[in-house]
Amino acid sequence: MTGFRAGWKIFAIVNLHLHPGDNEDDIDFRREEVRLLLAALKHKVERGRLWNENLIIAGDFNFYAGADKDDFTIDMMGDAGFREVESLVGVDTNASLTEAYDRLFFSNNEYFRLSRAGDGTDSGGVFNPFEYVLRDEDADSYRAFMIEDYTGSRDLTVPANLKRYYKHPWRKNQISDHSPIWCELVIDDSERFLEEKLEGHS
Secondary structure (H helix, E strand, O other), X not given: OEEEEEOOEEEEEEEEEOOOOOOHXXXXXXXXXXXXXXXXXXXXXXXXXXXXXXEEEXXXXXXXXXXXXXXXXXXXXXXXXXXXXXXXXXXXXXXXXXXOOEEEEEEOEOOEOEOEOOOOOEOEEEOOHHHOOOOHHXXXXXXXXXXXXXXXOOOOOOHHHHHHHHHHHHHHHHOOOEOOEEEOEOOOOHHHHHHHHHHHOO
């Protein structure tokens, strides 16, 4: 847990990496991890032991969508007073664009809020670095590096093999197999604060 101060806002980010896998045992293990985390945070809040109650829980949740997967665990987050950034719900965040592993959950507080996007949802998204560096069309530029690193049995002089190795795992190993996620936090509520004070005295 790390504390931050930005503009009017004081908040803390809890960074986590939950247990991977989509088997029943993996799902149960993750559910217990989340239960214990939420219980610990609740305990600290009730005892006044948190530096600040504006919390962001962020990281690789390894959640899988579905009633037989992690939907119940995601609901546990909501029941504990945390809401997910709307613009990230169900958006694939792994480099293969197959799973929405990476998440941001905010403690639900009137004065701890996100900017709104043009469509009215929370302002946030996923940044795909492979649209800018190590792009699909750049594979030939890194041929020598890949051949030097390669320890497999496929012939990388075959274009299809080179392309396959480039996309997985070579370029992921150069950066990450997850894409960064972001959201835009409102850090200056001065106008809203003054308007409410003015209304209270009119």
